Amino acid sequence: MNKNAIIEGIAAPLPIANLDTDQIMPKQFLRGIDKAGLARGLLYDMRFDEQGRPREEFVLNQPKHANASMLLGGSNFGCGSSREHAVWGLQQSGIKAVVASSFAEIFYSNAMNNGLMLATVSEEDMKRLFKEESSSSAPLRLRIDVENLQVISSTGSARFMLSDRHRNMFLHGLDMLGASLLHKAEIEAFAERWYGNHPWLKNVAALARDRLNRQSGTQ
Structure with a gap:
């Protein structure tokens, strides 16, 4: 049991x-x-x-x-x-x-x-x-x-x-995180399909941060 x-x-x-x-x-x-x-x-x-x-x-x-x-x-x-x-x-x-x-x-x-x-x-x-x-x-x-x-x-x-x-x-x-991770494979498959159809949305935050860092470094 x-x-x-x-x-x-x-x-x-x-x-x-x-x-x-x-x-x-x-x-x-x-x-x-x-x-x-x-x-x-x-x-x-x-x-x-x-x-x-x-x-x-x-x-x-x-x-x-x-x-x-x-x-x-x-x-x-x-x-x-x-x-x-x-x-x-x-x-x-x-x-x-x-x-x-x-x-x-x-x-x-x-x-x-x-x-x-x-x-x-x-x-x-x-x-x-x-x-x-x-x-x-x-x-x-x-x-x-x-x-x-x-x-x-x-x-x-x-x-x-x-x-x-x-x-x-x-x-x-x-907990909720652990319950979500039970579906990790489905989540990753969905993300791959989504970014395949919307590549301009992938890693937007990281790309924006890098661009701002480069701009501040040149000033």
Whole structure:
């Protein structure tokens, strides 16, 4: 079995509609020049008070969800700015998947490109999952079957939507660049045909740069 085909873990409920990327990863954690250290910023203002002390009532600070690797999210999860740091912070905190009834488009693309699974299920299935999670003192365990597009819990299963392109990217551990390179031969063949029919367009930028360099060198 493909190692990426199954995701299993504890799911923590975060039933907040329109949770935006500034809440997921506040702006003060975007000052670095790389991806490192973003786990600390994840949902910071929800997790900690003004003195930096953990808020006991927040779901990820509770013992029941201490080992959560999935989130049950509200509708339009990840709206707001396009910061990719929100996805990186979730992953660095151990979150492997988010299940919700809808996601913001840019956040969805960022997640798929970085291997964070987003499972879009119906509103009815979300209500059932939230009810199942809240009705027990034990943590809710989910199994996400990426091959068969199913979110499975002890009370049943929910089908989720995923395009063939994103499904294949996830199963094979590819980002958009890697997925594009699978078609390298077709891309090169197209380029050869195109430049064969439009030779004056080939290497236009390089030719223009060289001409400008020659002109500046003679002045």
